[in-house]
Amino acid sequence: MTTGVVLHAFGGDEFDYYTIADNCTKLVTKFLGLPVTLVTDKEPVNRSLYDQVILSASLATWSRTLVVRDDTSSEYKEKTMKYPFKNDTRALSLELSPYDVTILLDSDYLVFNSELLKFVTLDCDFLCPWFAHDITGKGGYEGFRYINGTIPQAWATVVIFNKSIASRAIFDYWKLIQKNYEYYQALMLINSHFRNDYALSLAAHTLNGCRPLDEKLPPMMMLPARNYIEKIDTNKNIIINCMDTIIKVSNTNLHVMNKLCLQSQSICQDIDALTS
């Protein structure tokens, strides 16, 4: 049985998803020891990092806004960034994955321990987190437990699946929702562009007999976009700047919403030092 990680990275003007995916891959290789397949739209510069590269085209035309800290100012200021959101190949992950068991990760999900390997050995067809924690402890994701009061919300950031009939059904339904998003948008009272979290939630919930799933990954740690990683040391300590406060976490997997900090030179160097 083969196990590996699949990442998707499609370029944009604002964010360098290729560099972000490289960083993610270095951490996966170091802490999970698994091969990584990249689904992308151009041959990666660091090709040797990857087990396989699958060239694909994103047809998504959505854009998304993100409020991040403005690094050009010495005082705390925020800026709103609008960027193209090319997330449409994710629903194809099952058919693209060369592995029997796949860990599908967002490229902005940083792996700092081997906890995910526990779930690979479980005899589960499909696993994803159904809750997220704000690691700064300031905001919180309580409001994201349900999609507009309809069904529980899953997070497509980390998904573990095999190629069983059950997993295939979820991915097929995921694609159907993506293709007919306007209809499902109205059904779930959603007022935003297509999001894989929503499609995955509806597909998994419905195909579980319209009931919340018992089998879940533990809550995911999120770092909201207004905060940024200041430093990662070689002991896996992550120093996070939360506007006016500093917190330290260590040995913790983290979904980082502030893409700018993930592509910064200092963080790239820190990850290189940690993984070399």
Place this chain on the structure above:
Amino acid sequence: MDSVTPGEPHPLVCGPVKFESVGVDFSSSTLYNLNMTTSSETLIEFTQLKIDQQASKLALSERIEQQLLITHNSGLFKATTELISFLSVWDADELYLSDMYNTPVKINRNELLTELKQTYQSVMNEWHCEFEQLKKLRRGKDLK
């Protein structure tokens, strides 16, 4: 029933507290030390430290929760004092146990108990060490 004047809050509805109405002289030094010995800057710094510490402690405890999970016979179990106690007193070598996913899993009592104890011991040690480090911090910037 109390009568309510339009525009006035109902007596049972909490509104702004009128301190003078309770008949306490808040300028009295017997209640409050008006000569503060701690500067407001120090109070701000202390509060800031506590905010940083609480956030770090919360993140640490969430991570520890996940580290306490182990897999056994394709089942997911958490190393808790209750489960360790239960398995310690159960006399059969094999039994069915409901895992974290509410699935009955056939387990080998001794094997699982050993794994749970090892996990519990090492994870709690790690938690204690890191928790003590966080407690020793004097300033938020010491985290760096």
